[in-house]
Amino acid sequence: MxxxxxxxxxxxxxxxxxxxxxxxxxxxxxxxxxxxxxxxxxxxxxxxxxxxxxxxxxxxxxxxxxxxxxxxxxxxxxxxxxxxxxxxxxxxxxxxxxxxxxxxxxxxxxxxxxxxxxxxxxxxxxxxxxxxxxxxxxxxxxxxxxxxxSTISGITALQALTAVGRLTPGQRVLVIGASGGVGSFAVQIAAALGAQVTGVAGAKNLDTVKALGAVHAVDHRTTPIDAIGSTFDLIIDIAGRNPLRRLRRALTPTGTLVIVGGEDGGRVTGGIGRNVRAALVSLVVRQRLTAFISKESLEFIEPLSEMLADGSITxxxxxxxxxxxxxxxxxxxxxxxxxxxxxxxxxxxx
The missing domain is CATH 3.90.180.10 (Medium-chain alcohol dehydrogenases, catalytic domain)
Known part of the structure; x- marks a missing residue:
């Protein structure tokens, strides 16, 4: 009762x-x-x-x-x-x-x-x-x-980097949308896991992105993704609008792209069209081009809370x-x- x-x-x-x-x-x-x-x-x-x-x-x-x-x-x-x-x-x-x-x-x-x-x-x-x-x-x-x-954005970033992106220490990681909800966690988690992080954001947030742990911060309005001057082992594209071909040029020949959400597209399917194209292209190239739906489970909430507790992320x-x-x-x-x-x-x- x-x-x-x-x-x-x-x-x-x-x-x-x-x-x-x-x-x-x-x-x-x-x-x-x-x-x-x-x-x-x-x-x-x-x-x-x-x-x-x-x-x-x-x-x-x-x-x-x-x-x-x-x-x-x-x-x-x-x-x-x-x-x-x-x-x-x-x-x-x-x-x-x-x-x-x-x-x-x-x-x-x-x-x-x-x-x-x-x-x-x-x-x-x-x-x-x-x-x-x-x-x-x-x-x-x-x-x-x-x-x-922390939870919704944090576990999305954690899954994108680990379960989907298969991040290993020392990799070069590009986070697009680095100052947003998911992006701000992705920068910190990637850095905590030993990656060299480059973050893409608006000009007013570049110092914030560096403070989160990015080695480099790039203004998305002035520098195209494929003109940053480096290729990346892992790209986390959060709610981005970059064409798939441009993202692929920014990847290493065997690099991984993880698409998180998407704000482009129409009223019916939103940005899912780019996700489908990525999956199809991934079948015939050496690069891994992926998208996912975040899973709300203890598998990711528990390690996220541990990272909060030990100060790895704020x-x-x-x-x-x-x-x-x-x-x-x-x-x-x-x-x-x-x-x-x-x-x-x-x-x-x-």
Whole structure:
């Protein structure tokens, strides 16, 4: 039974809980659209399902994925399980740092009171449900704000470099989009793993990219990728628009290209066309040309939290907002971009 006198529910559930309110503040959208579709509302506090916990959210983060889930574009995203005509989950947000306040059936890794970080379902709210397989204990020396902006972008960068890119120490790595959410983690992780990193970003962020660990930083507006003056063993192209032929010229003859997302293309498939072309070309050349979808699992969340704990990486927080300012902050990211991640502080929003 949930020991929560405020819920006034009679159904029996095998969970342990603090006393929780019946409603909470949340940034929701009931339709796909622009920032005007996002509103701050009061909604019911969620209950944990099997192998789930409820987290009192202290902070979350905004990245490009939030923009896509808000707009429902590309349309392929909707048929991938997020809701065809309207969002299945009205509450935005996935990155989370907070404290466990309720525990569902078959949960033995966490207890009420545990401070956690990871991925939640609808984290732009006072409380959010999270699968236990997408959470880890937050390291004691890592502030909640840093933990909150790390998981989604951090595990994407980690997978791109290791599981997909097969990075080895001493390799020359080019990170395109080095000052963004995923890119800022990719530069740090690659450097921590012994790579010689070159980062590509806008002129105003070049010093930031070097501070993250890049040996060289290149202005994408003035220097084409294939004119940097060096070839690379591994290229991580994050949401890029570079033609495949140009990227291949920047690779060594047996180098690897990892495409992470893509902001080009149309409303239906987005940038997936370049990913498909890369896979086809890779069949007939010595270079490995790949793309992937990030996997939200402990396999990557755990080593990421360890890198945060030992200081190998420090998240880049480029902007801050609270729950009431989520819509405006999403718009700023979409129109102008943000270095690193946008932190959303939530604790106490009610």
């Amino acid at each position: 949930i020991t929560n006198v405020n819920h006034q529910q009679t159904d029996e559930r095998s969970a342990v809980s603090e006393q929780l309110p019946t409603s909470m503040a949340a940034a929701v959208r009931h339709r796909y659209g622009g920032t005007d579709s996002v509103e701050l509302e009061r909604v019911a506090v969620p209950d944990p399902g099997r192998r789930q916990v409820v987290v009192r959210v202290e902070a979350s983060a905004i990245d490009r994925g939030v923009v896509h889930l808000m707009t429902g574009l590309p349309l392929l995203l909707r048929v991938a399980g997020f809701g065809v005509l309207r969002p299945k989950q009205p509450i935005l947000g996935a990155d989370v740092a907070g404290r466990v306040v309720a525990v569902g059936d078959d949960v033995d890794r966490f207890h009420v009171g545990d401070e956690v970080m990871g991925v939640a379902n609808g984290a732009f709210a006072d409380f959010a449900v999270a699968d236990v397989d997408k959470l880890v204990m937050r390291p004691q020396n890592v502030p909640a704000e840093q933990a909150a902006v 998240p880049l927080i480029g902007a801050r907002t609270d729950l009431a300012g989520v819509a405006e902050a999403i718009g700023t990211l979409d129109r102008h971009g943000v270095a690193g991640k946008t932190l959303v502080t939530i604790g106490g929003a009610s």
